[in-house]
Amino acid sequence: MQRLLCLFVLPLALAASVASQEKKPPEKKVPPPRILYAVPLVAKPGEKQKLALRGMNLAAVKEVKASGADAAQVKVLGAKGVGVPNNYPGERVGDSEVEIELVLPKDAKPGAVKLTAVGPGGESNAYTVLVRDELPAVIEKEENGGFDTAQVLTRPCAVEGTIKGERDVDVFTFAGKKGDKVTVEVQAARFGSPLDGFLTVYDADRKVVASADDENGSADPVVTVTLPKDGAYFIALIDAHDLGGPNFAYRLVVK
Known part of the structure; x- marks a missing residue:
């Protein structure tokens, strides 16, 4: 009788374990970062400058890559969440930022330099930097x-x-x-x-x-x-x- 009871209880325990595993909520996927704009907006060729890249899901970014200018250098100084002013659309002003030190070569072409942020959720959009041209x-x-x-x-x-x-x-x-x-x-x-x-x-x-x-x-x-x-x-x-x-x-x- 005891043996029969064990055989009856064991399948119930296994079924309960399987059901528990099935009900476990799926892990949330971390969204990729998104760069909206830079502060200051205009980058200066041939100079070292600090830029804050503002956008969404940037608080955990550890790396920013540059393309479009072979000698461009980027160093990440820090990242954080930022407040959104009341009645301002978050998707327009951003809720986080990553601060970088950027050095562009003197021959950097307007419209060519792009920055990409890398976070736990993957890579961001390629953000086109507004680079000064020949106008005073x-x-x-x-x-x-x-x-x-x-x-x-x-x-x-x-x-x-x-x-x-x-x-x-x-x-x-x-x-x-x-x-x-x-x-x-x-x-x-x-x-x-x-x-x-x-x-x-x-x-x-x-x-x-x-x-x-x-x-x-x-x-x-x-x-x-x-x-x-x-x-x-x-x-x-x-x-x-x-x-x-x-x-x-x-x-x-x-x-």
């Missing part, structure tokens, strides 16, 4: 929030700036002549910046000459205008949603 670089200076305090520019140039806070406006001015064809272009969203730019060009009487929001499906506006008269002109740049912050960087090309 101008650093945006505050206070430039109105016509009377507009920052003076000499064409052609490329302004490296930031919409530093909510409802911030960056205003620039340049001298133009009747018949001049002027192009103003924002480089930001296509390089991952959370800035959704809105551009307006005014004449000396502060009347709108031209404005632009999105361009061919991109959040980076472009304005091309033939100047109607001699005199001063103003360029105003804002975020279309009145958002802003230290990561809302841009490169404003004025030709």
Whole structure:
């Protein structure tokens, strides 16, 4: 009888063990990192600089690889999670970052250099770095929030700036002549910046000459205008949603 009881209990125990194993929840797959943008947004060829690559699932990244420039050097300095401001979309501003030291060769070509982060979940997207070109670089200076305090520019140039806070406006001015064809272009969203730019060009009487929001499906506006008269002109740049912050960087090309 005892022997029969053991034979009866053993299959029950085995069945319970199998059922327990079947109910065990599957292990969560670690998502790969994703790079959204760099802070600062613009990289300088021939210089050693620190960049924070902001994005998603970057807090555990230990390696960042560079391609598109043979002599490029990348060193990871650290990685961490970061807070997302209230009412700001996390997928636009990022919830983590990895800080790197980047050295690009002097002959690094704009559009060619890409960075890839490696984390527990695999490799990230290949992020295209915004590299300075031959245009004279101008650093945006505050206070430039109105016509009377507009920052003076000499064409052609490329302004490296930031919409530093909510409802911030960056205003620039340049001298133009009747018949001049002027192009103003924002480089930001296509390089991952959370800035959704809105551009307006005014004449000396502060009347709108031209404005632009999105361009061919991109959040980076472009304005091309033939100047109607001699005199001063103003360029105003804002975020279309009145958002802003230290990561809302841009490169404003004025030709």
